[in-house]
Amino acid sequence: MAVKQSFEDSIERLEEIVRRLEEDQVPLEESIRLYEEGMKLGKKCKQILEDADQRITRLSAELGKEDNLG
């Protein structure tokens, strides 16, 4: 859950930051803060994509039963 939240939310936040910066009405203080936040988010997302390793788990009722018997 944590990865998903951060990834999907990060992407959404990133889009929001760009939209806000495009508005032209952002105070300078905020535009710098947005810029720094955006850079940080972008880097983090790329890192997640870069580092990802697939995990495969098997889920089955039968195996669960066997476990209980064992």
Place this chain on the structure above:
Amino acid sequence: MISSDSNDILASEDTDIYSVSEINEALKQNLESEFPSVRIIGEIANFKAHSSGHFYLTLRDESSLIRLVIFKRNVDRLSFFPENGTQVIASGRISHYGGTGQTQLVADGLVEAGRGAAELEFRRRLQRFIDEGATDPEKKRPIPGYPEKIAVITSLTGAVIRDISETLARRWPLAEILHVPADVQGVKASESIVKAFEITDNTDGLDCVILARGGGSIEDLWAFNLEKTARAVSESRYPVITGIGHEIDTTICDYVSDLRAPTPTAAAELSAPDRILVSGEISAVIENLSRLAGRDSLRRYNMLNLMITSSVFPAIRHKLEYGMLQVDEKSIRLKQSWTGYNLELTQTAGALRSRLDAVVKTGIFEARGRLSLWSERISAADPKKKMSTSLEILKRLKGSIDGKVRNRLEILEERVSLRAKMLEGLHPLSILKRGYSYCTSEDGVRVIAKTADISKDDSIVVNFHDGSAVCSVKDKRKGRRWQ
């Protein structure tokens, strides 16, 4: 002599006398208007494929038979070749042909009764789901854009789970795959799939469920046409992507799922984005951010500069100057983050180069491996010649990849120097050189912008472009000097 019977027939005025042609025509009209469209079930007998291309056969049951003709244009559309003894359902119109005095079915369709019944049942079931609204486009749930957990319901072993996990490992390894094994063929399949959906329904945090099965005959896929299976798909807690059989097979599960993929591999592709594309999009956003932030501060700075030098309202000059200082301060911070970003770009370029180098090396290594394999295989032909051609191709390949690496690096370097130039225009010294100065607290931390910031006898620092002076406050006066 004429018998009395004959006299009666001739004498009768109640009943018309038809010629043979007339009665056949009358029969034809009556029968054809009465049975313009019928379906007849029976067993094929006396089948004959005529050289004209038409089919002639007889349909019969225990006690009766009817002739049947299938004209050439309909023969071409039959889904199977008729055989004596096969139980079929024929559809068409009844016709009466005077030339032979026979009544027959002019058939336009013929299905095997077994398959026909199944088809009928398929339609009936599908119609029920359509009536319930389970196939409505607005009922289809969207598949999450950046999935983290994907459940895959398919057979325990076999190519399907392997194809799906390989596809996802390549496209979107971020997603964990939960393989829920199920029988996807045979009498227990439906029950097994329903159980698998119970498992996924009871698992938290899934993004979607892929229900997949490799190709097979219609009979093999039948479990996916059963009501129980389709209902499990339709009522699944999570969005379902179906990838069942080949492209041409559409089962009821496909109709009621949230997204239908033509094959299992395609289902995997539809379940997640390609990480290379997503990464590229993020890079584009980062680019955009730098451009926007740069544009913004440069624009403000230039605007303020213009106002200070041309202002006819001295009253606001003070405010403008203060704003200028703030901009300068911010631009220093911006410059710091840019420097960080530029450094990162350079690092990325370096990393890119070494990765591409690795790719080139691996490529060559693999190609060499393949080459030696080829050369073994073609030793009977002319291995030397082929080897040298292949080596030449390899060389060219390496040359073109090297070129690409260089191009990429050049683009990156250009970007870096462009940014550096932009930053120079933002340097705060440029305004101080024109005779402006600003005051800070003695430790240089705080910018002094109004009289309230200082008290009598405070030490303050006046900053010029080439140095600073420590001054002490002799007196404070309210109001502006120039008023």
